[in-house]
Amino acid sequence: MGVLGAHGRGIVEEFGVDPTSVEIWMGTLSKTLASWTSCGGYIAGSSALCEYLKATSPGFVYSVGTPPPLAAAALTCLSILEREPERVTRLKTNRHRFLKAAAEVGLDTGPSAGYSVIPVIVGDSVQAAMLANAILEDGINALPIIFPAVAENAAQLRFFMTSETHARTDRARRCLHRLPPRPDPSRRLRPEGTARRLALSTTTFRRYSARDPSFETALRAFLR
Numbered sequence: 001m002g003v004l005g006a007h008g009r010g011i012v013e014e015f016g017v018d019p020t021s022v023e024i025w026m027g028t029l030s031k032t033l034a035s036w037t038s039c040g041g042y043i044a045g046s047s048a049l050c051e052y053l054k055a056t057s058p059g060f061v062y063s064v065g066t067p068p069p070l071a072a073a074a075l076t077c078l079s080i081l082e083r084e085p086e087r088v089t090r091l092k093t094n095r096h097r098f099l100k101a102a103a104e105v106g107l108d109t110g111p112s113a114g115y116s117v118i119p120v121i122v123g124d125s126v127q128a129a130m131l132a133n134a135i136l137e138d139g140i141n142a143l144p145i146i147f148p149a150v151a152e153n154a155a156q157l158r159f160f161m162t163s164e165t166h167a168r169t170d171r172a173r174r175c176l177h178r179l180p181p182r183p184d185p186s187r188r189l190r191p192e193g194t195a196r197r198l199a200l201s202t203t204t205f206r207r208y209s210a211r212d213p214s215f216e217t218a219l220r221a222f223l224r
């Protein structure tokens with residue numbers, strides 16, 4: 001939603017699927033719709049299905065629905081998307097420019113096809129946190145995704161593409177030169193268990209701390 005299709009209507013538009021041929025459609029509200037100001041997701045289907053899910057799904061039985069302000073933000077984004085489909089075109093252009101720039105400087109973007117979220121795999125949790133803090137000083141907010149959310153050898157920065165002007169995208173592209181090149185696969189961790197990955201993270205942390213006494217203080221402040 002908001003990424004695929006000429007008007008951002010998702011895979012139903014991207015691949016020309018008849019929406020009535022699928023019983024359940026689902027998606028997220030926390031990515032393209034109001035960015036991170038919204039949360040949760042949606043399920044679309046027949047009225048009978050929706051009524052059944054309202055009565056039986058855990059999200060309604062044990063929790064609460066989406067807060068009104070967040071629902072209003074998502075609805076406003078849908079209205080904007082409908083009025084301004086050119087935003088989807090700009091997003092497509094920006095994401096391809098960014099993915100191409102990452103490849104040109106030798107960064108590992110994994111299997112990313114260049115949609116709305118593009119990872120840059122660093123392969124080290126501590127280094128990912130340091131790099132995120134460094135490029136934040138340049139005005140680019142790319143969150144570090146580290147162990148245990150991903151394997152230690154897949155620690156990464158995630159860049160969320162937007163339909164902003166090319167100037168904003170070019171600014172993000174310039175910061176790519178500050179990131180390390182593609183990790184050497186032969187040096188990546190093998191999946192030998194949580195203890196091994198944690199031990200490596202601890203060793204890396206101590207190595208950086210010994211090199212720069214102020215590193216530990218800065219990193220803890222950043223991760224707080």
